[in-house]
Amino acid sequence: MYLNVHSHYSLRYGTMSIEKLVDEAMARGINQMVLTDINNSTGVMEFIRVCRKKGVKPIGGIEFRKENKLLYIGIARSKEGMRQLNEFLTYHNLEKKDLPDEAPELVDAYFIYPYIFKGDLKRGHFLGIRYDQLHTLFGIDLKEIKSKLVALQPVVFSERIEYRLHEYLRSIDLNALLTTVDPADKCRDTDQFLKPGELEEKFSKYSFILDNTRNLMNLCEMDYPEGKVKLNRKTFTGNKQDDKELLTKLAMEGMVYRYGKYNKKALKKVKDELKVIYDLDFCAYFLITWDIIRYSMGQGYYHVGRGSGANSTVAYCLRITDVDPIELDLYFERFLNAQRTSPPDFDIDYSWDQREDVQDYIFKRYGRQHTALLGTMSTFKDRSIIREIGKVMGLPKSEIDGFTDQTKSALNRDNATFKKIMAIYSIMSDMPNQRSIHAGGVLVSEEPITYYTALDLPPKGMATVQWDMYEAEKIGYDKYDILSQRGIGHIKEAVKLIEENQKQRLDIHQVKSFMKDQKLNDQLKSGDTIGCFYIESPAMRQLLTKLKCDNYLTLVAASSIIRPGVAQSGMMKTYIQNYHKPDSVKYLHPVMEEQLKETYGVMVYQEDVIKICIHYGGMDGTDADILRRGMSGKYRSRAEFDRLVEKFHLGAAALGRPEEVTKEVWRQVSSFAGYSFSKAHSASFAVESYQSLYLKTYYPIEFMVAVLNNYGGFYGRSLYVHELRKAGATVQLPCVNHSSSAVSISGTDAYLGFIGVNGLESKYIELIPQERKVNGEFIDLEDFLKRTTIGLEQAVILIRVGALRFTGKSKKALLWDVHTLLSGKSKPNNNAELFIIEAKNYTLPDLLNTSLENAYHELELLDFPLSLSMFDLLITKYRGDVTAKHLTKYLGKVVKMVGQYVCEKTVHTKNNKKMWFGTFLDQDGNFFDTTHFPNNTPSYPFRGAGCYLILGKVVDDFGFPSIEVSKFAKLEIAKNPVMD
Structure with a gap:
C-alpha cells in the first residue's frame, strides 16, 4: 500500500538505506512497495535486488519535484515503464528545462498527483490522498474521481531520531537554521511505515481507495532479468x-x-x-x-x-x-x-x-x-559537515572554529554541544550527500x-x-x-615547443632507446627528476637515489614499492637492503625464493600476491585474484572474502607450511595487496617517466616551460621557475610586448605568461597578446591604454608586476601617468581618431622603485619573487655552515643550515603521533631533506613559505643524506618599504 517510499538517495531528505528500508517494511508485514526518490532513480536497481533477496515485491518509481514542491509521483508498470520515467526526467535534466506542472501520459507508467491537484486527470493519472485528508471527501459526489483515488502514505524515516536527522538534513540543504525551516520544506512527522493493519484501519470507511491502490500495485511488475546480466555493448561490428x-x-x-x-x-x-x-x-x-x-x-x-x-x-x-x-x-x-x-x-x-x-x-x-x-x-564523511551542523544549530563562528580545530580535540571531548554535533555527524557520515x-x-x-x-x-x-x-x-x-593527467600534457607540450623553438621533430615513442641511454640513466640515479611524471616527489627522488636506480626494470619496481602499503609494512626498506645485497637475502620459505627471486623476496606487484596465494597457499588462480581484489576493498561480499582468507590458511597447512611462517606470509600479503600496482601498471608509469626524463635531460628549457604551462606537478610554481633558470633560461617578468597567456620562449629567453598574474582578468590575459599580434607592438602607455580599453585597476596590476617596463619609465612614474590618464570619468577607446593629439607631458622628479619594492610586488602578484631570491630578502646575512652538496662530509655531526621551504609531508607514527618530512633548497639552489620527530618538534613546525634556520644531525640512509632536526625556526625577511 506504500506508493511513495524514500531512501537516503532522496538526497538531504530521506534517512534510510535501501537495506534498512526493506527490513523496516518486512518487520511490518509489507510485501510490496514503490521506491520513489526525489528527482532520481539512483536506488531503483539496488532496491530490486534487495527486495528479491528478501521476498518483497519491488516497484520502481520517481518523485518529481520543482523547487522543493511535490508535482507528482511516477510509478513504473514494468522495465519499459521505468525507462519511460527515466527518459522523462533525463530530457528535462539534459535540456535544462523545468519539469512541467502536469505529467505526460506514458504507456507503461502511472502518475499520482497530490490530492490538491485541480487539473484534468489523463489516462493512468491518479490522485493520492493521505488519511488526514479523508474528511474532505465527506458530502462530495465522488463519481468523477472514485476510480482515481489511491492511498498516499509517504515514508521518509523510521523513528523519531531519524525524523530529527531529516530536519538537520533539510536545514543543511536549505542553508537555514533548524528553527526557521518552513514545514512545507520538510516531511510530516507521520511520514513513516505504519503498524500492521493501521493503514487499512484509517481507510476503512473508504475501502475502495485501498482497492484502487492494491489494483494499481498488482499491475506493476519489474520484469528485469534476475541474476547478473552483462549490459555492455555486446558486439563491435554487429556480429x-x-x-x-x-x-x-x-x-x-x-x-x-x-x-x-x-x-x-x-x-x-x-x-x-x-x-x-x-x-x-x-x-x-x-x-x-x-x-x-x-x-x-x-x-x-x-x-x-x-x-x-x-x-x-x-x-x-x-x-x-x-x-x-x-x-x-x-x-x-x-x-x-x-x-x-x-x-x-x-x-x-x-x-x-x-x-x-x-x-x-x-x-x-x-x-x-x-x-x-x-x-x-559523495557522502557526509568529510569533517566539514561538522561546520554545517554547527551553522544550522545557530552556533557562533568562533565556537564552530573551535570544534573543527584538530588541535583542540582534547578540550572538545567533554563539551556537551560538541558531543551532540558528533552524535549527529556519526549517524550522517555514511549517508549519500551529492552526486x-x-x-x-x-x-x-x-x-x-x-x-x-x-x-x-x-x-x-x-x-x-x-x-x-x-x-x-x-x-x-x-x-x-x-x-x-598532467604528465602527458607536459610531454605533448614539450615536443611541440622543441619543434617550434629548435626546429626539431621528435619521436617520443622510441622509449626502448631512451632506456639504454647512459646520460638518462645517470640522471635517474642522481634523483634529478623535478617535473618528470611520477618520479619527482621527494619520496620518489630519495628512493631512486637509495636504489641507485639506473635502469628500466628497477624503475618499474620503484614505481610500485613507493606505494603506501609497501612503505608502511616495512617492506620498502627490506627491498632496498636486499636489492643491494641479493646474495644475503633470507627467504621466509623456499616457495618465496622460487616465486619472488626477481624482487629479492619482497612482494612488489599485485601479481606477486597472486603467485604467493597460488604457490604457497595452494589456491587456484581465480580465487587468488578474487582475494587480491578483496584486499583492495573490491570484494563481492565480506563472507566470500573471509572464506578465501580461511582457504589460504587451510591450503598452506595442507601443504605442510609452518604455521608461524604462514602468519608472516599472510601479514605481508594483507598489508601490501590493498595498495599495490599490477606490474603492467608500474611499467606504464615507468615508460612515461623515461619519456619525461629524456625531454628534461636533452631539452630542459622546453620541458620546464611545458611543465609550467600544464599547471605544474607535485610542487609549487616557483620551484619550476627555479628549475627553468637552472636549465639555462633567462626568465623574464610578464611583458605586454612579449608575453602570451602562457609562458613563452624564444631561444633561451622565457617570458612568464599573464595566466600567472594574480588578479588579472581572463579577458585581458587573452586580449593583450591578440591585440599585439593583430596591430603590432604597443608604443607607450597611452597607446596600450587606448588599444586595450583596460580599466585603472587592471592597468595598475600590470604596471606593478613590471609588464610595462618596455616604456623605459619606472613603475612609480607609470602609476602617476596611468592615474592621470584614467582617473577621469571617460575611458580611452580604440575608435579611429581623425587627429592624433599628444598628451601633455609634465616634468616630475625621479620616481624610482627599489629592488625590495619590486620583490614585494612580485610576491603579491606572482606568489614568488623573481628579481630577488628569498635568500636576498632575509635580514640576516648568515647562510648556514654547510651546503647540501657537502652534507655527506658531515655524517653523524650536528650542523646548522639555512633552507628555503619547498614542501612538507605529515605522517603518523605507530603511536599515532605526528612527524614531518621537509624539503628545502640551500642558497646554491640544491635540495636537502629534513626529518622532524615528534619529541623534538612543536605541534606544527612549518610556518609557510620562506627561509628557515635548521639545526640537526646529518644521517645517511642507503647513500641518501638528510637532517634529523632538533631546532627549527623561520627567519625574518626585510619589511616592505611601502608599508613602513
Missing part, C-alpha cells in the same frame, strides 16, 4: 563472429608490427590469449578500446594505456599499451583467468586538454542513448542506459548516470576508463 575475426586480424597484424614475422614465442602467446578472450566473450570490449585508441592516434593525441589490461600481449599488439608483456614476463592470470566475469581494466590516460574530445567521440560513435559518463556518490562525476569512467551499453537510470547533466556537459562504479558493476556494466 560476434565478425568481432572474433576482426580482433584476430588486428592482433596478428599488430604482432608483426611489435615483434616481427617470425617470433614464435609472441605468436603462441597471442593465440593463447585470443582463445581466452573469445571464450570469455570479451572481443567487443577489446575492439571498442582499440577503436578509441585508433581515433585518438588519428587526431595526433598521445596516450598511455595502463591497468591490468596492460598485462595482455594482445593489448600491446593493438597499441592500447606500450608495455611489452613478454619482455617484462607479465603474469597473464592477473589480466584474465578462466572464471573471471568482468573484463580487465584498461586505464587510458590523455592530456588534460584532449580527454574531453575523446569522450565526445565515444558519445557520437556509440550513440547518446547508449553512452554515459559514470557517476560517483558527482567519476574521474574517467564511460559506459557503453547494449540497451538504452535509461532502462537502468535517469541521466544528469553536470557542469562537464555530458550525460552522467545517477549511480557509481560499485553499483554499475552490480547491475552488470563494465566501464572504460578515459582519464587525464
Whole structure:
C-alpha cells in the first residue's frame, strides 16, 4: 500500500538505506512497495535486488519535484515503464528545462498527483490522498474521481531520531537554521511505515481507495532479468563472429608490427590469449578500446594505456599499451583467468586538454542513448559537515572554529554541544550527500542506459548516470576508463615547443632507446627528476637515489614499492637492503625464493600476491585474484572474502607450511595487496617517466616551460621557475610586448605568461597578446591604454608586476601617468581618431622603485619573487655552515643550515603521533631533506613559505643524506618599504 517510499538517495531528505528500508517494511508485514526518490532513480536497481533477496515485491518509481514542491509521483508498470520515467526526467535534466506542472501520459507508467491537484486527470493519472485528508471527501459526489483515488502514505524515516536527522538534513540543504525551516520544506512527522493493519484501519470507511491502490500495485511488475546480466555493448561490428575475426586480424597484424614475422614465442602467446578472450566473450570490449585508441592516434593525441589490461600481449599488439608483456614476463592470470566475469581494466590516460574530445567521440560513435559518463556518490564523511551542523544549530563562528580545530580535540571531548554535533555527524557520515562525476569512467551499453537510470547533466556537459562504479558493476556494466593527467600534457607540450623553438621533430615513442641511454640513466640515479611524471616527489627522488636506480626494470619496481602499503609494512626498506645485497637475502620459505627471486623476496606487484596465494597457499588462480581484489576493498561480499582468507590458511597447512611462517606470509600479503600496482601498471608509469626524463635531460628549457604551462606537478610554481633558470633560461617578468597567456620562449629567453598574474582578468590575459599580434607592438602607455580599453585597476596590476617596463619609465612614474590618464570619468577607446593629439607631458622628479619594492610586488602578484631570491630578502646575512652538496662530509655531526621551504609531508607514527618530512633548497639552489620527530618538534613546525634556520644531525640512509632536526625556526625577511 506504500506508493511513495524514500531512501537516503532522496538526497538531504530521506534517512534510510535501501537495506534498512526493506527490513523496516518486512518487520511490518509489507510485501510490496514503490521506491520513489526525489528527482532520481539512483536506488531503483539496488532496491530490486534487495527486495528479491528478501521476498518483497519491488516497484520502481520517481518523485518529481520543482523547487522543493511535490508535482507528482511516477510509478513504473514494468522495465519499459521505468525507462519511460527515466527518459522523462533525463530530457528535462539534459535540456535544462523545468519539469512541467502536469505529467505526460506514458504507456507503461502511472502518475499520482497530490490530492490538491485541480487539473484534468489523463489516462493512468491518479490522485493520492493521505488519511488526514479523508474528511474532505465527506458530502462530495465522488463519481468523477472514485476510480482515481489511491492511498498516499509517504515514508521518509523510521523513528523519531531519524525524523530529527531529516530536519538537520533539510536545514543543511536549505542553508537555514533548524528553527526557521518552513514545514512545507520538510516531511510530516507521520511520514513513516505504519503498524500492521493501521493503514487499512484509517481507510476503512473508504475501502475502495485501498482497492484502487492494491489494483494499481498488482499491475506493476519489474520484469528485469534476475541474476547478473552483462549490459555492455555486446558486439563491435554487429556480429560476434565478425568481432572474433576482426580482433584476430588486428592482433596478428599488430604482432608483426611489435615483434616481427617470425617470433614464435609472441605468436603462441597471442593465440593463447585470443582463445581466452573469445571464450570469455570479451572481443567487443577489446575492439571498442582499440577503436578509441585508433581515433585518438588519428587526431595526433598521445596516450598511455595502463591497468591490468596492460598485462595482455594482445593489448600491446593493438597499441592500447606500450608495455611489452613478454619482455617484462607479465603474469597473464592477473589480466584474465578462466572464471573471471568482468573484463580487465584498461586505464587510458590523455592530456588534460584532449580527454574531453575523446569522450565526445565515444558519445557520437556509440550513440547518446547508449553512452554515459559514470557517476560517483559523495557522502557526509568529510569533517566539514561538522561546520554545517554547527551553522544550522545557530552556533557562533568562533565556537564552530573551535570544534573543527584538530588541535583542540582534547578540550572538545567533554563539551556537551560538541558531543551532540558528533552524535549527529556519526549517524550522517555514511549517508549519500551529492552526486558527482567519476574521474574517467564511460559506459557503453547494449540497451538504452535509461532502462537502468535517469541521466544528469553536470557542469562537464555530458550525460552522467545517477549511480557509481560499485553499483554499475552490480547491475552488470563494465566501464572504460578515459582519464587525464598532467604528465602527458607536459610531454605533448614539450615536443611541440622543441619543434617550434629548435626546429626539431621528435619521436617520443622510441622509449626502448631512451632506456639504454647512459646520460638518462645517470640522471635517474642522481634523483634529478623535478617535473618528470611520477618520479619527482621527494619520496620518489630519495628512493631512486637509495636504489641507485639506473635502469628500466628497477624503475618499474620503484614505481610500485613507493606505494603506501609497501612503505608502511616495512617492506620498502627490506627491498632496498636486499636489492643491494641479493646474495644475503633470507627467504621466509623456499616457495618465496622460487616465486619472488626477481624482487629479492619482497612482494612488489599485485601479481606477486597472486603467485604467493597460488604457490604457497595452494589456491587456484581465480580465487587468488578474487582475494587480491578483496584486499583492495573490491570484494563481492565480506563472507566470500573471509572464506578465501580461511582457504589460504587451510591450503598452506595442507601443504605442510609452518604455521608461524604462514602468519608472516599472510601479514605481508594483507598489508601490501590493498595498495599495490599490477606490474603492467608500474611499467606504464615507468615508460612515461623515461619519456619525461629524456625531454628534461636533452631539452630542459622546453620541458620546464611545458611543465609550467600544464599547471605544474607535485610542487609549487616557483620551484619550476627555479628549475627553468637552472636549465639555462633567462626568465623574464610578464611583458605586454612579449608575453602570451602562457609562458613563452624564444631561444633561451622565457617570458612568464599573464595566466600567472594574480588578479588579472581572463579577458585581458587573452586580449593583450591578440591585440599585439593583430596591430603590432604597443608604443607607450597611452597607446596600450587606448588599444586595450583596460580599466585603472587592471592597468595598475600590470604596471606593478613590471609588464610595462618596455616604456623605459619606472613603475612609480607609470602609476602617476596611468592615474592621470584614467582617473577621469571617460575611458580611452580604440575608435579611429581623425587627429592624433599628444598628451601633455609634465616634468616630475625621479620616481624610482627599489629592488625590495619590486620583490614585494612580485610576491603579491606572482606568489614568488623573481628579481630577488628569498635568500636576498632575509635580514640576516648568515647562510648556514654547510651546503647540501657537502652534507655527506658531515655524517653523524650536528650542523646548522639555512633552507628555503619547498614542501612538507605529515605522517603518523605507530603511536599515532605526528612527524614531518621537509624539503628545502640551500642558497646554491640544491635540495636537502629534513626529518622532524615528534619529541623534538612543536605541534606544527612549518610556518609557510620562506627561509628557515635548521639545526640537526646529518644521517645517511642507503647513500641518501638528510637532517634529523632538533631546532627549527623561520627567519625574518626585510619589511616592505611601502608599508613602513
